[in-house]
Amino acid sequence: MTGRGHGVDLRIEGVGKRYGSTAALDSVDLHIAAGELVALLGPSGSGKTTLLRVIAGLLPADAGRVLFGDTDATRLSLRERNVGFVFQQYALFRHMTVAENIAFGLRSRPRARRPDRATIRRRVDELLALIQLPGHGDRYPEQLSGGQKQRVALARALAIDPTVLLLDEPFGALDAKVRVELRRWLRRLHDQTGQTTVFVTHDQDEALELADRVVVLRDGRIEQVGTPREIYDAPASAYVFDFIGRASVIEGMVAAGRFSPHGQAFGFDAAGVADGPARMYLRPHDAQTGAAGEGLEARVSAVHPHAGRITLELALAGQERALEVDLVATPGTQVPALGAVTGLQLPRYRVYPR
Numbered sequence: 001m002t003g004r005g006h007g008v009d010l011r012i013e014g015v016g017k018r019y020g021s022t023a024a025l026d027s028v029d030l031h032i033a034a035g036e037l038v039a040l041l042g043p044s045g046s047g048k049t050t051l052l053r054v055i056a057g058l059l060p061a062d063a064g065r066v067l068f069g070d071t072d073a074t075r076l077s078l079r080e081r082n083v084g085f086v087f088q089q090y091a092l093f094r095h096m097t098v099a100e101n102i103a104f105g106l107r108s109r110p111r112a113r114r115p116d117r118a119t120i121r122r123r124v125d126e127l128l129a130l131i132q133l134p135g136h137g138d139r140y141p142e143q144l145s146g147g148q149k150q151r152v153a154l155a156r157a158l159a160i161d162p163t164v165l166l167l168d169e170p171f172g173a174l175d176a177k178v179r180v181e182l183r184r185w186l187r188r189l190h191d192q193t194g195q196t197t198v199f200v201t202h203d204q205d206e207a208l209e210l211a212d213r214v215v216v217l218r219d220g221r222i223e224q225v226g227t228p229r230e231i232y233d234a235p236a237s238a239y240v241f242d243f244i245g246r247a248s249v250i251e252g253m254v255a256a257g258r259f260s261p262h263g264q265a266f267g268f269d270a271a272g273v274a275d276g277p278a279r280m281y282l283r284p285h286d287a288q289t290g291a292a293g294e295g296l297e298a299r300v301s302a303v304h305p306h307a308g309r310i311t312l313e314l315a316l317a318g319q320e321r322a323l324e325v326d327l328v329a330t331p332g333t334q335v336p337a338l339g340a341v342t343g344l345q346l347p348r349y350r351v352y353p354r
């Protein structure tokens, strides 16, 4: 595979798709560079699958254009676009061997473009090695594990040298441990092949670990596009902050670039945030408890031990919801007692208008 085409860049321009009164996609603009691995991330119903299907040519858009390199593909069929597609469910042909499954796309080409038998055979062997299942060509799908079946589905999609590889929750049906193994495997495979890839997931860990860039969707619109670091460290909105990981929220007001939590005499820098009601968001590991009198004053309302960390629930005067704070649990960790009053430092946070 190494050295074969890396696929093309993809341009999605003003793409819209409605189902009755629902806008499944609303003026979506996105550029995906050749060789990039991009994750489409969002909750159920945000439009991920619709966007993937529009890119594939499985679903016509109501508005906008899809470009594959310099080619306007908007009106081309799936076959004409030459995309590789993998679904959540294995969708292998049960009556065909693994080798026949992988060869299917090449064998069903019109005669003029169909490679000869020996070439197809070589290609299948090459792909079996790539998916780390050498010697498994004569097996039937039912003789494979779920993870192996998905690797075969991926080989089948790659066999046609697709312009782009489109994956719709390909590991969604597998158990958590296999999912993690397979996504790391997919990342290594991508590093080897450099194939332009678009990957749909609702699992933020999967998106952050796997992708070069993450596209966060909300109600058919793009909420943020960025590298995993950018998305995690600088979420563009409260929606992204909340979706990407655990969040603690403090209610308050912004005036002249300062955020004041309700019920607290303390202010925090919030330069650039408009005056008015606002919320401060922080990750539970980005807060530090300390001596009473330092920073905000908080009372420990619950203590939850976990493997490797302890989560405290802290009550703050003037706040309805308790704040979650994580302490790393090592043998020397001082855990504040239930009901104790502690100081609270917030070195990293973001403020969003309400």
Ligand SMILES: Nc1ncnc2c1ncn2[C@@H]1O[C@H](COP(=O)(O)OP(=O)(O)OP(=O)(O)O)[C@@H](O)[C@H]1O
Pocket (backbone or CB within 6 Å): 019, 022, 023, 024, 042, 043, 044, 045, 046, 047, 048, 049, 050, 051, 202
């Ligand atoms: N065939 C359809 N008919 C009517 N509405 C649809 C159809 N397909 C999708 N929708 C609607 O379009 C919106 C986007 O759906 P889509 O399947 O793209 O979301 P998704 O982010 O992929 O969700 P999931 O993670 O649940 O697959 C949703 O509101 C959905 O109800």
